[in-house]
Amino acid sequence: MNIILLGPPGAGKGTQAKRLETGRGMIQLSTGDMLRAAVAAGTELGQKAKEVMDAGQLVSDDLMIGLISERLDQDDTKGGFILDGFPRTTAQAEALDVMLESKGLALDYVIELRVDDAALVARVVGRYTCAKCGQGYHDEFQKPAKEGVCDVCGSTEFKRRADDTAETVTSRLEAYHKQTAPIIPYYEKVGKLKTVDGMAEIDQVTREIEAILG
Ligand code: AMP
DSSP states (O other): OOEEEEOOTTSSHHHHHHHHHHHHOOEEEEHHHHHHHHHHHTOHHHHHHHHHHHTTOOOOHHHHHHHHHHHHTSGGGTTOEEEESOOOSHHHHHHHHHHHHHTTOOOOEEEEEEOOHHHHHHHHHTEEEETTTOOEEETTTBOOSSTTSOTTTOOOOEEOOTTOSHHHHHHHHHHIIIIIGGGHHHHHHTTOEEEEETTSOHHHHHHHHHHHHO
């Protein structure tokens, strides 16, 4: 099964993708994670992307299309993949279609997580992850059971994304509405779009996604 998780920053795409990875052996392909790794490693791609990411804008289509095309050629995607953060523009969606066809692959579903803008800022600004295992937390909504200790792996080190600030999230939301939301009708037309209420509890969202995937 190959799917896209679509939704604004803070909608819960990453959280749900991690759950699908554990439960179904699919692999999460997060372009945001790939870019952050490139920034941390100081590669040419990372150097090009950093400023754009910090401003909450989108990295160029050419770079992103090349990145995901190479990633899809790796063997670990054969058991099914979850695209998280890609495509983000009409040009990326069209390039993805061409790319999948040329690789003999197909998309099963595009799952849109719908969340009110007002909730997103608070969700994004307080979030952080375990530096060791990547488990997600939130200052207000999802604290670890023991303060400062990861529930999953016991690590005491956590990290926050450089772009999870109140200022940047506004630009990221604007980019979502202007550049990404227009791809929703594109997938609706081909009958692949499923919409899930991303305002529901995390477990409920997972159940709804599971029901779609069957
Ligand atoms: P994310 O982790 O998905 O929120 O992505 C973080 C940032 O990486 C975004 O705000 C963009 O600057 C950049 N980015 C990630 N995926 C894409 C994409 N498909 N197209 C353009 N920029 C992207």
